[in-house]
Amino acid sequence: MTKIKILDCTLRDGGYVNQWNFGEENIQKIIRNLENAHLDYIECGFLNQKVYNSNESLFQNINQLEKFLYNKSSETLYSLMINYGEYPLENLPECKNNKIFLRVAFHKRNFKEAIIFCEQLIEKGYGIFLNPKQTNLYTFQEMLELINSANEFKPKALTIVDTNGAMKEDDVFKLFQLIDENLDKNIALCFHSHNNLQLSFANAKCLMKICTVRELIIDSSVFGMGRGAGNLCSELIVRYLKDNYGANYELVPILKIIDEQIYPIFTQTTWGYSFQYFLSAVNNCHPNYAKYFVENQIISAEFINNILQAIPDDKKSVYDKDLIKHLCNLSKV
Incomplete structure (x- = not known):
């Protein structure tokens, strides 16, 4: 059976709700409690060129993230997202911490340039997630080209990104089949959904059922925090994996995040079905x-x-x- 992992993206995708202004202490507490929940990956924010503010989950360099990662005994891995074209390669030093991954998001029109950028990041020693925006809008041939490129330089994961929140279970199934049949088995499959159709949980369950060999990484956020309809809720997927797969996650630390950091934001700026x-x-x-x-x-x-x-x-x-x-x-x- 496949190894299913969770990547919590509250501090990155959830940041669209509050302009990433969680507060320095809250960023620390969110990371600590996600570690205590034994989540596999924490996406800590964006890597961009905005002037750094320690109250925001936006980072100008990786060193600024390091100060939040003082629990050296944690098995959790960490990531930052780069929107292709918004962060220059020369600003990134050689990788010195193999627990930090970079997720590179790109539009289809920038696909070839983004692939070269990712190859250069791997040469610097970084583990890479490929995040093609609106993955479901790629044609069969475009998707094969993307997969073949991934097979050549071997990122950590290729992500199905449902940017528009428009994918249904049949869409997920067909795209998975195409990817699984052609992608190197050592490259993980990641799934990032949006809950516009209230299908994030159902689509994730569909993938968990059919992805039986390859490593599968499911994106989620605490209380589904995200712009508009929001995302798959971390607390839902944690409980589901504990009940059905015997996963070693802890729910209570996530509930603490809801109480102390997320729900106060929700009372000011809501998200969810509309x-x-x-x-x-x-x-x-x-x-x-x-x-x-x-x-x-x-x-x-x-x-x-x-x-x-x-x-x-x-x-x-x-x-x-x-x-x-x-x-x-x-x-x-």
């Missing part, structure tokens, strides 16, 4: 289109659905604020 994000997923549109409707208090479901259907196919996957504003104004005339 029909705006549901409709953006149904129409396979970037979730920022849903965010536009929410922020502008557009609450007619039929109106929103008509607008999303009017977006040209080549504009659906990349958010265009001017376009959505124009379409809304036209429809109001």
Whole structure:
């Protein structure tokens, strides 16, 4: 049976809710309690060029992360995400801590350049996760090209990224089959979902059922924290793996995070199911289109659905604020 692992991305993907401003002490406590919960990976935030603020889970260099990782006995591994094109290679020194991985997210249009960037990171000694955004929008041939590239330079993992929250179990199954049949068996498969259709948990369970040989890594966040519809809840997947796979996770430390760090944020800025994000997923549109409707208090479901259907196919996957504003104004005339 496959080894199933959890990667908690609260400090990174959850940061879209509060602009990554968790507070330095809270960042420390979240990491400590996720370690105490025995989670396999903690994604601690983004690696970018923004001026460093110790209260935010945004880092200018890896040394700034090191001060949060003082539990040397923990078996937990750590990661930071780089959006391709937002962090220069020369800013990264040779890897000195093999417990820190880098996850590189990229758009399909930057695929070839991103692969070269990842190869260069591996030459510096870093373990790499490939995170192709909107993975489900790749054609069969594009996906094979990506897989063949991964087989050549061997990242730690290739991630299925459901950016739009639009994938259903059948989509997950078909994409898994394509990847599993062609990807080197020593490369793990990772799954990052968004809960627009309320299917994050079901899709994760689907993968856990069919991925019987390859290492599988499931992304989640505490209390599902994430923009819009949010993500798979860490507490749900922890309890499920304990009950059904005998996993050695601890639930109570995650509940402490909910009580002390996450729920106070939720009372100020909520996330979770909304029909705006549901409709953006149904129409396979970037979730920022849903965010536009929410922020502008557009609450007619039929109106929103008509607008999303009017977006040209080549504009659906990349958010265009001017376009959505124009379409809304036209429809109001």
